[in-house]
Each structure stands twice: as structure tokens, then as C-alpha cells.
Amino acid sequence: MPDVPRLWIRHETRASERRAPLVPEHAARLVSQGVQITVEESPQRVFPLADYVRAGCRTAPTGSWVDAPADHHILGLKELPARPDALRHRHIFFGHAYKGQAGAGELLSRFAAGGGALLDLEYLTDDAGRRLAAFGYWAGYVGAALAVLHRRGELCAPLSTLERAELDDRLRRGAGGGGDALVIGALGRSGRGACDALETAGISPVRWDVAETRVLDREALRGHDILVNTVLVNRPVPPFLTPEDLDAPRRRIRVVVDVTCDVTSECNVLPVYDATTTWERPVLRLREGAHPVDLIAIDNLPSLLPVEASHAFSAELHPHLLDLNADDSPWKGALRVFEDMVGSAHLPTVEETAHAE
Template identity: 25%
Template sequence: MKKIGIIKEGKVPIDRRVPLSPIQAKQVKESFNVEVVVQTSDIRCFSDDDYRNAGLEIVESIDDCDIILGVKEVPMDMLVPSKTHFFFSHTIKKQDYNRDLLRTILEKRITLIDWETLTNENGNRIIAFGRWAGIVGAYNGIWTYGKRYNLFDLRRAHECFDYEDLKTEFRKIKLPHIKIALTGGGRVTKGAMEVLLGAGIRQVTPYAYLNEKFNEPVFTQLNSRDYNRKRDGGEFQRNEFYKNPELYEGDFLKYTKETDILIACAYWDPAAPVLFKREDIIRDDFDIKVIADITCDIEGSIPSTKKPSTIDDPIYDYNPSDNEIEQALTDEGNITVMAVDNLPCELPRDASESFGNELVKSVLPHLLGSDEKGIIERATITTEGALTSKYAYLQDYVDGK
């Protein structure tokens, strides 16, 4: 019988999310005929007693487990040799800060499966926290605007018990006749739209957003075609844009003249055009006052995102004249930036339950079954001390080149 262990999250700052809630862990145990144990932890959003009450065993060590499930990067001294580990490794883009982590995984002959690499036959991710990043990010953006202009006093998302509790704050939101631009079209964006619509903010088309005046707060959702254009004047083609973004140039400045809050949700390829540059910000017609950068690409498509912020200290000011970060809410000439890079952690119970549902439905049947669709195979980064063929491109990263 296979033995699955839920590891204690060891990364600092702490992450209270779990891959399986107590009820889901019990479901896995009963439905897949496997043993499930939970490493004791005092930081989870679900307590040890919650798991005990669901019939799960709480253990000090998970070294005897075949499969180990976690959320964030596992500290190198907590990695169990020769076992199968699932977690977000943040290595597939050759992130410098996790090179030693991947080296240790190889040295310990661990089979690493990254949640981010689990995809269906069409290459679409099948499990993610994106919706919750969007929900918390949009809420934080509204919270930031309220703080900047002393409009209302909302609880922070992490101070709420869960999403239903957070929704009770929506009635406190009283915005002036501002415009909010939302980039992207995926899970993150849909999560952000849930909050804006839930707060009673009306959605309008990009055309109306640019050309009409409103006596209420409104938002528009922008796809890539709305703010990128073909360099040669040809027609925008989405597949071409994602495959060859260098053929396009940015066309976002028309929105900066009409926007008070920017909520950035769209994935950005470094080869693609940026939304705007520092010199654009200091123009007289640049009106954006608050940026909620959910993507948190440091010095990427948005020049004011110069560092990530934290749940405890979520905002900072960007001084465009000097291209420097300053203390939040200090000067009206600054842009206030919200760039928390672990947003789903603010609603850990909901985020965990949503993630766990996808894990039970879309991943475990393949992991514990035949994997006929190759979902587990495609997502496996390392095994038996070597990179798999799909991820052989990481060898120079491992070698420090």
C-alpha cells in the first residue's frame, strides 16, 4: 500500500496553506486505498486536531512515506532522499535563488514533480492557486486606494476567517467615479473580477472605458489584443503574439490617461512589450495612482514594481522622478504599489480547499493509476538523480553556467 505524507511547510516566511484539507485527506485515504499521514505542524490553517478528527495519523517524521505533498519549496534539510516530492520548486525558469535546491534534489535522488508543470494534453495547467491570487490582489488594490485617500477602513484579507467573511467587507467600499483597468484573461483575472463585481463596480468595454465618462466607479478587463499591436501594422493574432511577442509593440499608454487603479494579472514574457516605461509615468497625462501588481514581475512590464512586498507590509510608494522606492503614502506625486508575491496565503483555508479539490480530481487518479495521459510523466523534473529529458535544458543551470 502506498503511503502519502503531508509535510510541514518549512519555508520562511511561513505559509499556512496545505495541499489537502482534513476532509480531502480522508477522502484520498478511502477512495484510493492508500495510507495518509500528516507531519505535525503549528502553522497550518487546519490544526493537527482537525486532521486527527478526520481520522488521519499525526506523525513527527514522514521519512517512510512514498509520496510527500507540500506547497512551497521544501528546505534542503527537510528533503527525504529517494522519495517522490510534490511542491512548487520555482526552478523551471532557472531561478538563481533555487539552484542549490535543485542540485540537492538531484544528489538525494528525489523524484520531483512541480505543481506548476502538471498540464493536460493541450499544455494548460490543471492545478493552481491563481484564482485566489486574483481575489486577494484585487481586494488589496481597493484596500490600498482606500488607504491612500482615507475613504474607508477595510480589514485585511488575512484578518478574515475565509472568503465568505471577506465578502462582508465589500459593503464598506465606497469609491468615487474612478476607472480601474484589469489586464489578463485567465484564472487570476477571473478571481480579480469576482471581487470588483462583488463590490458593485460596473464592468464596461475597453472602448467605453476610453471614450465615455461615468458617474460611478467602473472597470474594464483588457486582453493582450487591447494593449499590443503589430509592429508592421498588421492584424493582432493571439497565437502569434504568444509565440513571437517581439513582432509586437505596446499600446497601453492610451489607458494610462484614463486609469486610476491598475490591477495587473496578465502573464508577461520578457520578450513581450512592457506596459509602460518610467519616462511615461512622469508625463502630465499619466493618471494611475495605485498599482496592484499581482504578477509581481520585478522590474518587468511595470517599472514601479521594483521589489515584492509582504503580507505584513503590503504597499510602498514609487517615486518616478528619482526612480526610487519610498515609504508608502508619503507624497501625492508617487504611485502606491501593492506587490505581495504570496497573495493566496491571505486566504489559506479557501485556497487550500480549492487546490485540494483539483489535486483529488485531476492529479491523484493519474499518480496512483496508470497515467495513460502522461500527466505525471510530463510534470516530472528529476528522477533517479538525473533531469528527465523534457527538463534537460536545466543542466547548465544546475552546473552553474
């Protein structure tokens, strides 16, 4: 019988990150089954700390995970703070460190230095390789919604969190406006979310998936006002959109939404930009002139609907947290991916990383 897991939910250092990987309702279920959960104070988390206390969780000061007992798994969503240099715990979050992304080597070096491990949520999969917990639906939904609002001239910066009813009301108020849309990867989680948002806005999107992307019809791809990419790949493939497409004489595209935001990886299928956009500046102008092209590429889109996104993700994740210490759990597969990456990579030393800074 494996040991009951001990979890430590850390505060997210990114100011715009309001989601939680585990909501109080599901934390209570785990506590009732013997899981010990500590939740850090966080001024921005959408769920009050008092709700976790009522669920039976312990509390801790912001950022105190660095001193947590070694047998605790540190649970989060987005990037870790830059310190400490050596990471000794097993961390669960979206590390974005296995496809050559910027900062990947430095992050893996910190784990190697401290003897810890990354259990990347992107690689928590079943035997068929399907992800067991994902924010994809809400990422696609919010990304497509922002594109429609931008096309209507109704997207104001900085962005702020919403409830779904409020966002849907804004989409319906201008139903049919914003042009037409193409969703690439329409059958996946993110694609379904994007299509649902567009339908809410009165737009029936053209839906492409594997069959349509095997051999791209570039003229057809360029013939839509809004292009939403929801395809995340794990190996380099021919790009879906190129600078030449944006410069084509009969290009209709006016807004590109990249839900995946795989911008610093060689697996990026939209190599037309080199930096993500933000809540403060959600839109980047890619082409000027009479037919401009704008980009929306925010790497935490679901945080704009933090309640709905967190509940959906936590519902998928929390049953697997009971199996963290089991020998036959999918977490072992995530651990093997980490070990393979650390074993095969040339990682900078802590001294090299400090010198580079």
C-alpha cells in the same frame, strides 16, 4: 495496475502560509481508496490536525519529511527549507525554478544531488497545456481587494487572514470608492477573481486580455487608478508596464497589483520593481511626489483567505493524486519538464552553493 500512492503533507515553513494543498474532506476520499497519507503537525495550518486524523491520516512531527520512506511523495505549497542539501524524495509544490528565478539553480542542484525530483504544480497540465490545479482565482480576488482597500486608506499592516464574508463586507462598505481599475488577463482564473472582487467593491473594471495586450495602448493603460496584472508568461515578452510609464506626465495609475510576482524572472511583465511585498509590509512606494504610485506584490495572496483557497485548490488537485504512479498521468509531463530542466541547466554543486552562502 499502478501502486497506490503514499503522500506526506509537510508543514509550511513560511509563517504567513496557512493554506493546505489537501483539505481533510478530500484526504478522507483518498484514504477510502487506499491512499496512505501522513500529515505533519503544523501550528499555522488553518485545518486542525485532528480533522486529518478523523479523515484516516497518520501524523508526524513538524519537519520529519526528511526521514520519510523513499516511496512517499512529499506534498506542500511554498518553498522548502534550506536543508537538507540533497533531496531524495519526489516533491510536489510550487518550485518557481524553471524561468531563471533567484535560487532556482540551487534548488535544482539539491534534487540532482539526492536523486529526487520536483513535480511542480505549475506544470501539472492537461494535453492542451491548461493547469489542472491552481490558486489563481483567489490570488486575483485578494490582490484586487487589497488594492481597493489601500486606495480607500483602509489597508492596515501587518495583514491577517480573513474569511470571505468579512472581506466582502469591507469591500461593500465603501462601494464605489477607490477609483477605477484595469485588469490585464481578465479572462483567466486570476483575472476573473480580480474582476469579481472589484465588482463586489462597486467598481466595474476595464477588462483586457490577449487582444488588448497584443499591441498595448500605453496611454489607455496609464489612464486608470488601479492596475491589476494577472498574466503569467513562460517566455520573455514586451513588458506591460515600464518605469517610463510611471514617469509619464499624464499617468493616473496610483496602485499597481502584480498577482503573478514573477519579479526575479526574465519573464516579468512588470519590470518596475525588484522585490515582492509581504504581509508585514504589503505596500511598496514606487514613485513619490504629488502623484505617488504604490505596489502590492505578495506571492502568497490566497493565504489571506486560507479556507476558501485551500478548498478550491484541493478540489482540483485531489483526483489527480490517485494517479501519481500511473504511466499515463499528467504527473509524467511534470516530471519530464523537471528532467529537461536539470539536463539542460548548469547547476551549481553543493560545495559551490555552500561557498556562496
